[in-house]
Amino acid sequence: ASIVVLPGDGIGPEVASAGVAVLRQIATRFGHEFTFAEHAIGGDAIDRFGDPLPPQTREALLAADAVLLGAVGGPKWSDPNAPVRPEQGLLAMRKLLGVFANVRPLKLHPRTAALSPLKPERTKGVDLVFIRELTGGIYFGAKTRSEHDATDECRYSVEEIERVVRHAFALARTRRRKVTSVDKANVLETSRLWRSVATRVAADFPDVALEHQLVDSMAMHLLTRPADYDVIVTENMFGDILTDEASVLAGSLGLSPSASIGGPGAGVYEPIHGSAPDIAGQSLANPLGTILSAAMLLRHSLGLTEEAAAVEAAVDHVLEHADLTRDLGGTATTHAVTRAVIEACN
Amino acid sequence: ASIVVLPGDGIGPEVASAGVAVLRQIATRFGHEFTFAEHAIGGDAIDRFGDPLPPQTREALLAADAVLLGAVGGPKWSDPNAPVRPEQGLLAMRKLLGVFANVRPLKLHPRTAALSPLKPERTKGVDLVFIRELTGGIYFGAKTRSEHDATDECRYSVEEIERVVRHAFALARTRRRKVTSVDKANVLETSRLWRSVATRVAADFPDVALEHQLVDSMAMHLLTRPADYDVIVTENMFGDILTDEASVLAGSLGLSPSASIGGPGAGVYEPIHGSAPDIAGQSLANPLGTILSAAMLLRHSLGLTEEAAAVEAAVDHVLEHADLTRDLGGTATTHAVTRAVIEACN
Ligand SMILES: CC(C)[C@H](C(=O)O)[C@@H](O)C(=O)O
Ligand SMILES: CC(C)[C@H](C(=O)O)[C@@H](O)C(=O)O
Numbered sequence: 001a002s003i004v005v006l007p008g009d010g011i012g013p014e015v016a017s018a019g020v021a022v023l024r025q026i027a028t029r030f031g032h033e034f035t036f037a038e039h040a041i042g043g044d045a046i047d048r049f050g051d052p053l054p055p056q057t058r059e060a061l062l063a064a065d066a067v068l069l070g071a072v073g074g075p076k077w078s079d080p081n082a083p084v085r086p087e088q089g090l091l092a093m094r095k096l097l098g099v100f101a102n103v104r105p106l107k108l109h110p111r112t113a114a115l116s117p118l119k120p121e122r123t124k125g126v127d128l129v130f131i132r133e134l135t136g137g138i139y140f141g142a143k144t145r146s147e148h149d150a151t152d153e154c155r156y157s158v159e160e161i162e163r164v165v166r167h168a169f170a171l172a173r174t175r176r177r178k179v180t181s182v183d184k185a186n187v188l189e190t191s192r193l194w195r196s197v198a199t200r201v202a203a204d205f206p207d208v209a210l211e212h213q214l215v216d217s218m219a220m221h222l223l224t225r226p227a228d229y230d231v232i233v234t235e236n237m238f239g240d241i242l243t244d245e246a247s248v249l250a251g252s253l254g255l256s257p258s259a260s261i262g263g264p265g266a267g268v269y270e271p272i273h274g275s276a277p278d279i280a281g282q283s284l285a286n287p288l289g290t291i292l293s294a295a296m297l298l299r300h301s302l303g304l305t306e307e308a309a310a311v312e313a314a315v316d317h318v319l320e321h322a323d324l325t326r327d328l329g330g331t332a333t334t335h336a337v338t339r340a341v342i343e344a345c346n
Numbered sequence: 347a348s349i350v351v352l353p354g355d356g357i358g359p360e361v362a363s364a365g366v367a368v369l370r371q372i373a374t375r376f377g378h379e380f381t382f383a384e385h386a387i388g389g390d391a392i393d394r395f396g397d398p399l400p401p402q403t404r405e406a407l408l409a410a411d412a413v414l415l416g417a418v419g420g421p422k423w424s425d426p427n428a429p430v431r432p433e434q435g436l437l438a439m440r441k442l443l444g445v446f447a448n449v450r451p452l453k454l455h456p457r458t459a460a461l462s463p464l465k466p467e468r469t470k471g472v473d474l475v476f477i478r479e480l481t482g483g484i485y486f487g488a489k490t491r492s493e494h495d496a497t498d499e500c501r502y503s504v505e506e507i508e509r510v511v512r513h514a515f516a517l518a519r520t521r522r523r524k525v526t527s528v529d530k531a532n533v534l535e536t537s538r539l540w541r542s543v544a545t546r547v548a549a550d551f552p553d554v555a556l557e558h559q560l561v562d563s564m565a566m567h568l569l570t571r572p573a574d575y576d577v578i579v580t581e582n583m584f585g586d587i588l589t590d591e592a593s594v595l596a597g598s599l600g601l602s603p604s605a606s607i608g609g610p611g612a613g614v615y616e617p618i619h620g621s622a623p624d625i626a627g628q629s630l631a632n633p634l635g636t637i638l639s640a641a642m643l644l645r646h647s648l649g650l651t652e653e654a655a656a657v658e659a660a661v662d663h664v665l666e667h668a669d670l671t672r673d674l675g676g677t678a679t680t681h682a683v684t685r686a687v688i689e690a691c692n
Contacts, residue, residue, distance in 0.1 A: 080531035080538050087532045117468045117569045138484075138500065143535035149503040150539035154484065157495040184583075185426035186433045189489035192426050193496035219591040220599075223463045223569070237530075241587055245565040253566075 004064040009043040010275025011285035012070025018287030018338040019294040042072030042086035052089030066301035069270035098263030102132040115251030125227040132239025161197040168233035182234035254286030257293035269293040283333040286325040314344035350410040356621025357631035358416025364633030364684040365640040388418030388432035398435030412647035415616035444609030448478040461597030471573040478585025507543040514579035528580035600632030603639035615639040629679035632671040660690035
C-alpha cells in the first residue's frame with residue numbers, strides 16, 4: 001500500500017514520524033509492504049513553495065491509498081487576511097479527495113480520565129463517535145466582501161446530506177444502534193432540509209434509533225450526559241465546534257485520533273490536536289493521537305482489522321504500563337513513547 | 347415605568363409572575379410606579395391568535411419601557427416544517443425592538459457550583475459575561491429551499507459588528523478590562539470582517555485588552571480555563587452555541603438571567619432556561635433566573651441600580667439560607683422561593 005505522509009507544521013513532523021514508525025513495525029510483523037512518501041502541506045508548503053497545497057502534493061494525494069497527516073498552521077502564518085494561509089491547504093485537500101465524513105471517536109482511558117475537566121461521574125461510560133460533514137456547508141459556500149459588509153453562504157444539497165447521514169447509520173449498526181442528528185432546524189433552512197433527509201434515511205435503518213437535537217442543546221448535553229450518545233452526525237460548522245468541545249472530555253487532546261473518509265480515493269488520518277509550535281522540535285509531543293490515527297488508517301483505508309487492533313492494544317498497554325509524555329503527567333519523550341508502542345506491537 | 351410581560355409557554359407564566367411579584371415589591375419599597383401589561387407570544391400566541399407575535403403584542407412592545415419574558419416553545423409546536431412556529435415570535439421581537447446585544451453574565455454561586463459537571467478547581471473564580479450579537483448573521487439572512495438543496499446566508503455589516511463590539515468594550519471597562527472576540531476568521535469572510543472591525547474598535551479603548559479566539563478553540567477553553575475570561579463577544583450563531591455550553595458550568599440553568607438590549611426602545615429580560623413543559627403548572631420551576639433577569643431590567647432599562655442590587659442581594663440571601671427548588675436539590679415550590687426573595691427584599 002502506498003501511504004502519503006504530510007508532516008506539516010510545528011510538532012507535525014515529530015508525531016507523523018511516530019505514526020510511520022509504528023506502521024513500519026506493523027508491516028514487518030504482518031508481512032505487508034507499505035511505501036511512504038512525504039509531501040508538503042500548510043505553512044511548511046507556503047514557505048517552500050508559496051502554496052499550502054502544491055501541485056506535487058495534490059498529485060501524490062490522488063494516487064495514494066491513504067494519507068497520514070501531522071498538524072498544520074502556527075502563529076507564523078496566522079494573519080487571517082494573508083492571501084495564502086496554511087488551513088487553505090487542509091480545506092483544499094478535503095475537497096480534492098472528497099472526504100466528506102470526518103470521524104472522531106471519543107473514549108476515555110482510565111489513566112487520562114483523571115485529567116478531564118468533567119467530574120468522573122459525568123464521563124463514566126462515554127463511548128461515542130462524531131461524524132462531521134467535511135466538504136460542504138458554510139466552509140465552501142460563496143463568500144463576498146465589500147467595504148460595508150461581508151457574506152458567507154451555507155449550502156447543502158440532498159446528496160451531500162444523505163451520504164454522510166447514511167455513513168452515520170451504517171456505523172451505528174456496528175455499535176449501539178443510536179444516531180443523534182444535530183441541526184438548528186428552528187432557524188436554518190439548511191437544517192430543515194438536513195432533518196428531513198435524516199428522517200428519510202432512517203427509514204432504511206429500522207434497527208437504528210434516530211433522535212434530532214438542536215445544536216445549542218447538544219452543546220449542553222455533551223457536558224451533562226455524554227454517556228447517552230452513540231453516533232452523532234452533524235454539518236461542517238456545527239461539527240467543528242462540537243467535536244472540539246467534546247474532545248476536552250477525554251482529559252487530553254493528545255490521545256484522540258480522527259479519520260476523514262468517504263471519498264473515492266484515499267482517506268486522511270490525523271490527530272485532533274494542533275501544531276503546538278511552543279513545544280515543537282523538543283520530543284515533547286504526545287505521539288499517541290497520531291498512532292491511533294494510523295490504526296484507523298489500517299482499518300478504514302487498508303482493511304487491515306487485525307493490524308489496527310494490534311496497534312490499539314499496544315497503545316492501551318503503553319497507557320497502562322509506560323511512562324507517558326508531559327501532557328499526560330509523565331516525563332517520557334515522543335521517541336520513548338513511540339518505542340514503547342512499537343515494542344508492545346510485537 | 348411600563349413593563350410588558352410575555353409569559354409564553356410551559357413554565358413561562360409561573361416564572362414570569364414570580365418576576366412580576368418581585369418587581370411589585372421593589373416598587374412598593376422604593377416608591378416607584380410600575381405598570382404591568384401581559385401579552386401573548388410563542389406557542390400560546392399561535393394557539394390563541396394564529397401568530398407567534400400578534401399585532402397587539404407588537405404594539406405593546408414598541409410602547410414599553412422594558413419587557414419581561416418567561417419562556418417560549420414546547421413539543422406541541424416543535425415541527426420545524428410547520429409554517430408558524432413559536433420561536434418566530436422571539437426572532438421577530440428581537441428584530442422589532444432592535445435589541446442587538448444579548449448579555450449573559452455567568453457567575454457561580456457556592457451552593458450551585460457543586461452541581462456543575464466541571465470539577466471545582468476548573469470553575470473556581472469564573473466571572474464572565476457573554477455578549478452575543480442578536481439581530482444579524484445567519485439567523486436573519488436570505489434563505490432558499492428547493493427539492494435539491496437549501497441555503498442560508500450569513501451577512502454582517504460593519505455597523506452591525508461595530509455597535510455590538512463597542513458595547514462589549516464599554517462593559518469591559520466596568521469590569522476586568524479584557525475582551526475576547528470569537529470568530530472563525532480562518533474560514534469565514536464575515537469573521538474576517540468581524541475581526542478587523544473588532545481590532546479597529548479596540549483602538550478607542552486603549553485601557554482594555556483585546557484577544558481573538560477561534561470558535562472551536564473557544565468551545566474548548568470554556569471548559570479548560572473559564573476563569574480566564576472577562577467579556578466574550580461573538581456573532582449570533584456562535585453565541586447561541588457557546589452561551590448554552592457555558593451555561594452548564596453554573597451547575598443549574600435555573601439561576602441564569604439574560605438581557606437583550608441596545609435597541610432604541612425596550613430591552614427584553616428573560617431566564618436562559620427553556621419552557622420545560624414536563625414540569626409546567628406544578629410550581630416546581632426555579633424562579634431565580636427570572637428574578638435575576640428582573641434585576642437586570644431594573645438596572646439596564648430603568649436605571650435603578652440600587653433596586654437591582656437589592657434584588658440580587660435578596661437572591662444571594664435565599665441561595666444561602668432558604669429551601670430551594672428541585673433542580674437545586676431542594677423541595678421548595680416556585681411560590682415559596684419567590685416569597686422568600688420578596689421577604690429578603692425588605
Ligand atoms: C483549520 C481549520 C480550517 C479546521 C476546520 O475548521 O475544519 C480545523 O479547525 C479542523 O477542525 O480541522
Ligand atoms: C429558540 C431559538 C430561536 C433561540 C435562538 O437560537 O436564538 C434560542 O435558542 C435562544 O438562544 O434564545
